[in-house]
Amino acid sequence: MSAMKLFSAFLIGAVFGIGILISGMANPAKVINFFDVAGTWDPSLLLVMVAALVTAMVGYRVVFARPAPQFSDRFHTPQSTQIDAPLVLGSAAFGLGWGIAGFCPGGAIPALAIGRIEPVLFVVAMAVGMAIAKAIRPSALGGMVTSSS
Amino acid sequence: MEIMTEFTPIAALLGGFLIGISAVLLMAVHGRIAGMTGILATLVPPIQADWGWRAAFIAGTIAPGAIWVFAAGGTIPFAVPVSTTAMIAGGLIVGVGVVFGSGCTSGHGVCGIARFSRRSIAATIIFMAASIATVYVIRHVLGA
Numbered sequence: 001m002s003a004m005k006l007f008s009a010f011l012i013g014a015v016f017g018i019g020i021l022i023s024g025m026a027n028p029a030k031v032i033n034f035f036d037v038a039g040t041w042d043p044s045l046l047l048v049m050v051a052a053l054v055t056a057m058v059g060y061r062v063v064f065a066r067p068a069p070q071f072s073d074r075f076h077t078p079q080s081t082q083i084d085a086p087l088v089l090g091s092a093a094f095g096l097g098w099g100i101a102g103f104c105p106g107g108a109i110p111a112l113a114i115g116r117i118e119p120v121l122f123v124v125a126m127a128v129g130m131a132i133a134k135a136i137r138p139s140a141l142g143g144m145v146t147s148s149s
Numbered sequence: 150m151e152i153m154t155e156f157t158p159i160a161a162l163l164g165g166f167l168i169g170i171s172a173v174l175l176m177a178v179h180g181r182i183a184g185m186t187g188i189l190a191t192l193v194p195p196i197q198a199d200w201g202w203r204a205a206f207i208a209g210t211i212a213p214g215a216i217w218v219f220a221a222g223g224t225i226p227f228a229v230p231v232s233t234t235a236m237i238a239g240g241l242i243v244g245v246g247v248v249f250g251s252g253c254t255s256g257h258g259v260c261g262i263a264r265f266s267r268r269s270i271a272a273t274i275i276f277m278a279a280s281i282a283t284v285y286v287i288r289h290v291l292g293a
Contacts, residue, residue: 016206053165056260
């Protein structure tokens, strides 16, 4: 069971990685051009978001109609509904960094081993930033990652 | 520095579809949100409970690029229009921001909105607007 749990997570991660690489989310030039609406605008990433979102919406409907996932007793979904200061300010900071570097977390990780140094630099810096944020606010990811299955 | 990229609608739709499928499968099989922030931040010290499947997921996301480039000899469209300093500073800011904001493009933008989460809709509007504003200021106000 445990080996299957790990192997399935690996395969599902691989689907994510292939999707990111095909979509162009792992290409900083393309990502920044998506944001540059007043310049060299490339609308591709809008279609990435739409396709991912529609697929997830339809798929989640099917999944949530089932009693429980394969390897857990329940679906672990965040229960908080409060639009609070950490959410707003954290998201604004994320947008700032994304615009500066051209990488978001999901875009950078699949590019880690394609033989370029930039994703490595970004991910190391991001990990340091994450560690700092966790030290400042240990409850930051409380609703998201601390529950065990 | 500006680098032109072509509009690639088919690749965008196919890539987005696969990202969505991955999100659906992770919920169906593991009961988890396919959010890169939550998955990755758990593996950053102090490492939290139930990290095994998360490490496997991360390894899975990295493997296809490595195999495609180093085993299959393929290429991946990749260009960096920013300096090394910007890449490192951006990474640091992103790392702090996504932990405080409880998620990023995958967790909020895809999984969260697909669950009609108010927090995720708000977060996605905010980080997208902030990115557009940031690039506008850097390229068209500062002229960098």
